[in-house]
Amino acid sequence: MRHETGSNKEQCHGDISPRVFKDQAHRAVDWIAEYLEDMDQYPVLARTRPGDIKAKIPKSPPAISEPLERIIDDFQEIILPGITHWNHPRFFAYFSITSSYPGIIGEMLCSALNVNAMLWRTSPSATELEEVATDWLRQMLGLPEQFRGVINDSASVSSLCALVAAREYTGLNIREDGLAGGSMPQLRIYTSEEAHSSIEKAAIVIGIGQRGVKKIPTDESFRMDLQVLTRTIQEDIDNGVKPICAIPTIGTTSTTSVDPVKEISELCKRHGIWLHIDAAYGGSAATLQEMRPLFAGWEMADSIVVNPHKWLFTPIDCSILYCRRSDVLKQAFSLTPEYLRTAEADKVTNLMDYGVSLGRRFRALKLWMIIRAFGTEGIANTIREHISYAKRLASMIQATPNFELLAPVPFSTLVFRFSPKSPDNSDLNALNEQLMERVNQTGQVFLSHTKLRGKFGIRLTIGNVKTTWEDVALAWHIIQEKASELSDLNRGIPK
Numbered sequence: 001m002r003h004e005t006g007s008n009k010e011q012c013h014g015d016i017s018p019r020v021f022k023d024q025a026h027r028a029v030d031w032i033a034e035y036l037e038d039m040d041q042y043p044v045l046a047r048t049r050p051g052d053i054k055a056k057i058p059k060s061p062p063a064i065s066e067p068l069e070r071i072i073d074d075f076q077e078i079i080l081p082g083i084t085h086w087n088h089p090r091f092f093a094y095f096s097i098t099s100s101y102p103g104i105i106g107e108m109l110c111s112a113l114n115v116n117a118m119l120w121r122t123s124p125s126a127t128e129l130e131e132v133a134t135d136w137l138r139q140m141l142g143l144p145e146q147f148r149g150v151i152n153d154s155a156s157v158s159s160l161c162a163l164v165a166a167r168e169y170t171g172l173n174i175r176e177d178g179l180a181g182g183s184m185p186q187l188r189i190y191t192s193e194e195a196h197s198s199i200e201k202a203a204i205v206i207g208i209g210q211r212g213v214k215k216i217p218t219d220e221s222f223r224m225d226l227q228v229l230t231r232t233i234q235e236d237i238d239n240g241v242k243p244i245c246a247i248p249t250i251g252t253t254s255t256t257s258v259d260p261v262k263e264i265s266e267l268c269k270r271h272g273i274w275l276h277i278d279a280a281y282g283g284s285a286a287t288l289q290e291m292r293p294l295f296a297g298w299e300m301a302d303s304i305v306v307n308p309h310k311w312l313f314t315p316i317d318c319s320i321l322y323c324r325r326s327d328v329l330k331q332a333f334s335l336t337p338e339y340l341r342t343a344e345a346d347k348v349t350n351l352m353d354y355g356v357s358l359g360r361r362f363r364a365l366k367l368w369m370i371i372r373a374f375g376t377e378g379i380a381n382t383i384r385e386h387i388s389y390a391k392r393l394a395s396m397i398q399a400t401p402n403f404e405l406l407a408p409v410p411f412s413t414l415v416f417r418f419s420p421k422s423p424d425n426s427d428l429n430a431l432n433e434q435l436m437e438r439v440n441q442t443g444q445v446f447l448s449h450t451k452l453r454g455k456f457g458i459r460l461t462i463g464n465v466k467t468t469w470e471d472v473a474l475a476w477h478i479i480q481e482k483a484s485e486l487s488d489l490n491r492g493i494p495k
């Protein structure tokens, strides 16, 4: 026992004692259980003002130890008020990601083991479970066996890794020579104007630059325009530009539109271009047979990103990069200094060879626990319910005077607006922004927004494991109530 310091008499080799750990960890688990059961007592969107939380925390760290009990008290009193409750069943903003009980247990065990799954030998279970869990999900998604999954922290990193593999696939030897080498042609990536910003960021990181990303316009359903894509690729080739990757999305961020993947995959095949599909959100819906038509052609991709931390009830973070050519991915990233060399390297998977980071968390544990605890049917049923709630709400919005849907609803996300007769669009934009803020201020619901062809659209997405139809109906009730309050207010204000 190291000498005891300060108020904590239970220190043990620099850490707290097992007894204190057990007491406080039990307390934390009790708190977690109550928190998750009793979400309604919290406003979904944090009500703090900028700086409120920081003002309550000392500027410098404590020199002597503080009792864990007091720290947990402070978590509840100081930190919790500044939390926006992503696990709330009426968190309908962005993509409403959610944790789940087996996922939380997986995270707890993961931090207890504190495994770094960089090499097979640094925890064979972590590597092999990652292979198994990602393969289970591959089967659930109906993807061919050639796809191998690697878990990253985010879709941004998964897509970045896919682009590095695509760059490697060109055979331009950029890995060794860099982009400045000799007679390097200009490189091009193709995606739609609705693609997630992570694609452009990845292009910035790998030196292709924002100008190297062609954002192809979309049609009236926000799907990539195939004719423009075909023409643009041909023009680039004619001008000596090297196309390296096309990135259609299945479930774009603003509207969840689905690009014509099958046709794009044929185009890519014709020109030898790497096809990466961003299905970070939409991918989970492929667990439903009836949704598979939306995924037609994705089996032809070279790589696909699917985020279990978006719509598969997995606590953040867990993003899977499925790669049909994992040899190319490995060729792009493998770099083994002497201190990481192992005798078994050619017989096993060393996960450090398949991405940017060396150190990696044991994320497969939670995914494995979730798939087992819910079963493939349990997962599919919940996703099916979310989609049915979204379709039901879409019909209600369509049937309500002065409201309109701004985009089709292929998954569980709706974009709509309140559209009473108004002299112009900018008035409606301001009105809908006010409406969204008023709804969010109730604390009962959290919505976000997007802009489609200049129109401000309120975005409501359903993805929380605990969301029921009653939650969705309550959100719709509040939206209508606030819209009618705003109408009354506007009527009262002389122009």
Ligand code: PLP
Pocket: 095, 153, 154, 155, 156, 157, 196, 198, 249, 251, 252, 253, 278, 279, 280, 281, 307, 319
């Ligand atoms: N791709 C799509 C379609 C998304 O909607 C998002 C985020 O919402 C991302 C990628 C980025 O995901 P991540 O936060 O895991 O980087």
